[in-house]
Amino acid sequence: MSTPRVRFAPSPTGRLHIGNARTALLNALFARRTGGTFILRFDDTDVERSRPEYATAIEEDLAWLGIPPGLVVRQSERFSFYDEAADRLRSMGRLYACYETQEELEFRRRRQLARGLPPIYDRAALSLSDEDRRKLEADGRRPHWRFKLDHRTIEWQDMVRGASHVDCASLSDPVLVREDGTYLYTLPSVVDDIALAVSHVIRGEDHVTNTAVQIQLFEALGAAPPIFAHHNLLTTASGEGLSKRLGHLSLSSLRESGFEAAAVASLAVLVGSAESVRAVADLDQLAELVDFAHISRAPARFDEAELDQLNAHLVHEMPYSAVRDRLAALGIGGGEAFWMAVRSNLTKVADAVSWWKIIDGEITPEIEDPGFTKAAAQLLPPEPWNESTWKTWTEAVKRETGARGRALFMPLRRALTGLDHGPELAVLLPLIGLEKAKARLSGAAA
Numbered sequence: 001m002s003t004p005r006v007r008f009a010p011s012p013t014g015r016l017h018i019g020n021a022r023t024a025l026l027n028a029l030f031a032r033r034t035g036g037t038f039i040l041r042f043d044d045t046d047v048e049r050s051r052p053e054y055a056t057a058i059e060e061d062l063a064w065l066g067i068p069p070g071l072v073v074r075q076s077e078r079f080s081f082y083d084e085a086a087d088r089l090r091s092m093g094r095l096y097a098c099y100e101t102q103e104e105l106e107f108r109r110r111r112q113l114a115r116g117l118p119p120i121y122d123r124a125a126l127s128l129s130d131e132d133r134r135k136l137e138a139d140g141r142r143p144h145w146r147f148k149l150d151h152r153t154i155e156w157q158d159m160v161r162g163a164s165h166v167d168c169a170s171l172s173d174p175v176l177v178r179e180d181g182t183y184l185y186t187l188p189s190v191v192d193d194i195a196l197a198v199s200h201v202i203r204g205e206d207h208v209t210n211t212a213v214q215i216q217l218f219e220a221l222g223a224a225p226p227i228f229a230h231h232n233l234l235t236t237a238s239g240e241g242l243s244k245r246l247g248h249l250s251l252s253s254l255r256e257s258g259f260e261a262a263a264v265a266s267l268a269v270l271v272g273s274a275e276s277v278r279a280v281a282d283l284d285q286l287a288e289l290v291d292f293a294h295i296s297r298a299p300a301r302f303d304e305a306e307l308d309q310l311n312a313h314l315v316h317e318m319p320y321s322a323v324r325d326r327l328a329a330l331g332i333g334g335g336e337a338f339w340m341a342v343r344s345n346l347t348k349v350a351d352a353v354s355w356w357k358i359i360d361g362e363i364t365p366e367i368e369d370p371g372f373t374k375a376a377a378q379l380l381p382p383e384p385w386n387e388s389t390w391k392t393w394t395e396a397v398k399r400e401t402g403a404r405g406r407a408l409f410m411p412l413r414r415a416l417t418g419l420d421h422g423p424e425l426a427v428l429l430p431l432i433g434l435e436k437a438k439a440r441l442s443g444a445a446a
């Protein structure tokens with residue numbers, strides 16, 4: 001059997017949001033797990049709204065998520081194939097010219113509704129004679145083109161939704177080509193799925209009705225339909241739909257606010273699935289957790305607070321080698337010792353900056369009992385220091401002052417860091433160094 005071929009097909013009319021990432025990841029991870037090909041197809045037939053900079057941004061977002069496509073195609077470069085397919089459908093009598101204006105259609109729709117009839121297109125244009133058409137065109141009317149559906153029930157086995165069916169007699173014949181000759185999404189998508197030998201169409205459940213129409217198009221064009229999987233959609237935490245154009249929860253904004261790609265990917269994939277939502281750092285492992293048959297049918301809520309937790313979890317486990325360059329770019333020194341000391345206090349990698357400032361920058365110490373901290377300052381051992389210095393020193397302070405437990409450690413922490421919580425002082429102390437430690441314990445900003 002040949003390996004699967006899947007495609008993620010965004011229109012480059014905005015930045016990808018977390019819901020788009022879900023679709024992209026479900027495709028890419030399926031390809032990854034099956035040794036298949038992940039295709040990025042830009043649905044950019046709408047030349048007005050599509051922008052090359054959005055296409056570039058989408059490729060960047062996919063690269064950031066760790067799922068660069070194996071192949072990129074642009075519908076704007078493939079119009080001749082759509083023209084050819086449209087001509088074939090015309091010659092078979094499956095694509096017919098219609099001349100109604102929006103107002104006429106709206107009027108008919110209302111009349112049907114008033115009579116208690118379903119508001120579907122009545123196929124009036126099918127009974128136009130050549131003469132009628134000539135007249136309409138002489139009047140300056142340009143045709144749009146509808147696909148003549150077979151009025152039968154289309155069935156498919158959906159990887160998510162199971163046995164699915166749509167009765168096409170309940171649908172209007174869909175418009176495939178507009179008055180100005182431009183294509184709506186429906187036909188180019190099928191033409192490309194055939195040309196690119198797409199084996200599985202994995203997309204949001206907002207496309208379920210399209211699927212019945214598209215299965216008829218595959219058949220009309222002489223191709224076997226692919227397997228379909230329609231996943232549930234993501235909403236915001238408050239239950240609203242996400243919109244690419246409104247820039248809702250865009251991947252770029254999540255990236256800029258410092259979230260790890262793996263945290264975003266884990267949430268995008270696992271929310272609303274049978275798996276508990278957890279941070280999975282490795283995409284191969286995440287791919288193993290995708291189970292189409294158990295994706296929930298209900299919309300899944302995306303909660304940014306949950307993203308914080310997943311991110312923190314990943315950061316707490318991150319080895320120094322994975323962050324070395326990023327820390328350097330943030331101007332953070334202290335090497336592995338610093339990273340290992342602070343990582344469990346962080347939600348995001350960049351939060352390490354504030355801890356580094358405590359080590360490298362100037363802080364105002366918090367001192368309640370100057371006598372105690374001055375005494376402690378006197379007991380600081382000479383450098384060089386290492387991670388056992390803290391223990392040696394605090395034992396000496398304990399002996400000298402009699403302070404112990406919280407009463408011993410908290411005043412030292414407040415004086416040395418200006419805070420009453422934070423990473424282990426045994427690691428921070430050698431990084432702070434004798435000079436700064438002495439000054440801070442004496443109450444000086446240092």
Ligand code: GLU
Pocket residue numbers: 008009010011043185189202203207
């Ligand atoms: N451009 C379509 C969309 O973004 C693609 C749908 C599909 O995957 O077929 O909704």
